[in-house]
Amino acid sequence: MDNQGDKSGKTPNLDNYVIKDPEAFARNVAHMIEQAGKAASAWVEPREKGLKRDTIADPVTDVVKTLSRVSEYWLSEPGRALEAQTKLFASYMTIWSNSIRRMSGEEVEDIVKPEKGDKRFADEDWGKNAFFDFLKQAYLVTANWAGELVTHAEGLDDHTRHKAAFYVKQLTSAISPSNFLLTNPELYKETVASNGENLVKGMKMLAEDIVAGGGDLRLRQSDMTKFTLGENVATTPGKVIARSEVAEIIQYEPSTKDVLKRPLLICPPWINKFYILDLNAEKSFVKWAIDQGHTVFVISWVNPDHRHALKDWTAYINEGLRFGLDTIEGATGEKAVNAIGYCVGGTLLSAALALFAREGENRIRSATLFTTQVDFTYAGDLKVFVDEDQIRALETAMSAEGYLDGTRMATAFNMLRSGDLIWPYVVNNYMRGRDPVPFDLLYWNADATRMSAANHSYYLRNCYLDNNLVRGMMKLAGENLSLGDIKIPIYNLAAKEDHIAPALSVFTGCKYFGGDVTYVLAGSGHIAGVVNPPAKNKYQYWTGDSPLGAFDEWLTKTTEHPGSWWNHWHTWIESQDDKRVPARIPGENGAEILAEAPGTYVRIRV
Missing domain, CATH: 3.40.50.1820 (Alpha/Beta hydrolase fold, catalytic domain)
Known part of the structure; x- marks a missing residue:
């Protein structure tokens, strides 16, 4: 990450991205790997003992089958596929061109912006840092493009189209750069600042939540220790x-x-x-x-x-x-x-x-x-x-x-609301290493x-x-x-x-x-x-x-x-x-x- 200019022509501060204590960081990475092993064991052990059986048909099968129906429409006609690919490639080139212009100090409007209320890209470096801004723009363009493939695919019955749109939304939510350490500036800076201690805590929480789920991940959305039935929830006599x-x-x-x-x-x-x-x-x-x-x-x-x-x-x-x-x-x-x-x-x-x-x-x-x-x-x-x-x-x-x-x-x-009820907690719990706040509604939900x-x-x-x-x-x-x-x-x-x-x-x-x-x-x-x-x-x-x-x-x-x-x-x-x-x-x-x-x-x- 070079000293690239932000949208206003100013040079962003990259000190927050430089590891200050390599030895401490290396130790914490080793501890993180150790905790990751415990998480893997928590998943494997109940299956080896016969306590957990994955008997439900792999949902990936239905996802692949459904999205294959969409692909058939676009790939059945070479000209149609080329047009869709060209549209995406042209958007990427525009983003790249805008990044170059922005680095030279020119004011450039984003070709696509997050929807109102989207909190994933709130950190200022999503806009100030050219690298992260490029990732954000490329992701949003790709997500919109994938959704349009479903919308404009002909010959789909209503149920298949509904499933395809839902699965595409789940997939694009999952691959958001905000969900990964190296592509989220906020996570990256927090990891550097703590010398990776957040990753150790996050892996420890992941292992605990798999154990709590008996071999499946029970995503922690609230601090469950702060509530007791009959004491501070469900208290009406x-x-x-x-x-x-x-x-x-x-x-x-x-x-x-x-x-x-x-x-x-x-x-x-x-x-x-x-x-x-x-x-x-x-x-x-x-x-x-x-x-x-x-x-x-x-x-x-x-x-x-x-x-x-x-x-x-x-x-x-x-x-x-x-x-x-x-x-x-x-x-x-x-x-x-x-x-x-x-x-x-x-x-x-x-x-x-x-x-x-x-x-x-x-x-x-x-x-x-x-x-x-x-x-x-x-x-x-x-x-x-x-x-x-x-x-x-x-x-x-x-x-x-x-x-x-x-x-x-x-x-x-x-x-149904993965952008609110899944990925923010995955990031907060397992990458930032933070306990979720006590919330009675999410305690009930869990x-x-x-x-x-x-x-x-x-x-x-x-x-x-x-x-x-x-x-x-x-x-x-x-x-x-x-x-x-x-x-x-x-x-x-x-x-x-x-x-x-x-x-x-x-x-x-x-x-x-x-x-x-x-x-x-x-x-x-x-x-x-x-x-x-x-x-x-x-x-x-x-x-x-x-x-x-x-x-x-x-x-x-x-x-x-x-x-x-x-x-x-x-x-x-x-x-x-x-x-x-x-x-x-x-x-x-x-x-x-x-x-x-x-x-x-x-x-x-x-």
Whole structure:
């Protein structure tokens, strides 16, 4: 790296790139290699002992197969391939020419700039140092070019194009120069300044995280030692008053003298733990709902193992939702209940409501769905992982243990936002050697759960693959289900930036319900859009007419409201039935107290 001029003609300071203590640096490199060996042993050992089996088909196979379809289009016509290659080469030559002009002191505009909010190239030397600026420009041009190859490839079916775009995005995120020591000025300077101590610490953390994952990398996103269930997360007082093989039912203690007559049953997703709705006193939807006068009951799903292999959706409905309704009736004497379902918990609730309608079960009188899909036509990037070949491979893998390991699902969800949830932590942890900061949301995110084989297979096939629920083809307990049979009022909440349950997908599902649907669009994403306490005064939400017609047209006619949607929802709930009764205490009416909240099932870790 010579003394090359920056964009303003000034000479950058290269002292930060010169190793000051070669002996110390050499010692640390040796220690780093030693720790790297421990990391390799942590990966190999459980496989040699038969404790870890890589039974899922190599995902690289699907990546290669998918991207080969794109290559076929461009390579089938020599002129077409030459045109694409010429375009990329011309961009490289422009970058090179601009670098030469910049080194001579001329002001030159970059031919491509990072997207707004891209934090990878924040260090000033990405612009001041001609070498790193060239790397940045070449990378951004190449990434854009690769994305355009997918966009302009003809003859691809929608699913293949979707997968190709997703895989290209993952690959280009992975090869970013910001992810490597020698091509990231910030990492390079930190390594020189610490004589390589950061690399020793990083390799040590890598080995620890592979050990923690039982032979797979469990990426550390938060300082897990700073949180304890029941002490500084999931702290709302309550009691476990019932337990089945798949669920514990928690009843929370009241904070008001009078409460709404209708109790509230919350059905969270079984992917991750329920306490996303009870992170701490300031963020807890559970506590807030209690303070508004709701008698709150929450289903805490079991973290399944081989004993639960055959637990399917019928079991989760009977031993979770129906079991919860029975528990509420026994504890309070009430048969009329308001219910909430979050994400896949909302999909299960919707299917259960259709089944209940066929059976004449009418204890749930209103349903609220948080970022829930029932129509999976526009289900977003998770559909990348769902086709017949991939599901068969997954079912084969699950048949060995009876469940899907939680780290597999966690990785899939992290890949949806790899630029935020994977690579920044790889760089921070294993190259900079820094512990991640304590963050309750990411602590919860890392608290993954397994999926029982029957449950997960049913979900993937009936929802993502075949979209059976809105087609009237989903069968449970011998009944073909129809959402049109659900006549109760629905409050359907979507989040504008949701990557898991896209707002469009939630909107399109509204038309299938047989009763009145109130569609509300929250700001932010799948978690922050839901967990948004009014006191924080963050984001916004939109309300409008009935969710009919095109989503974009509906959106143009909405009213924007600042802050949280929580109060709007509570007003909607009270409009259904605002009668109040004296507060109920867990354990009344002979209900047995099995444990203190947050219970025992939530403490079972992968």
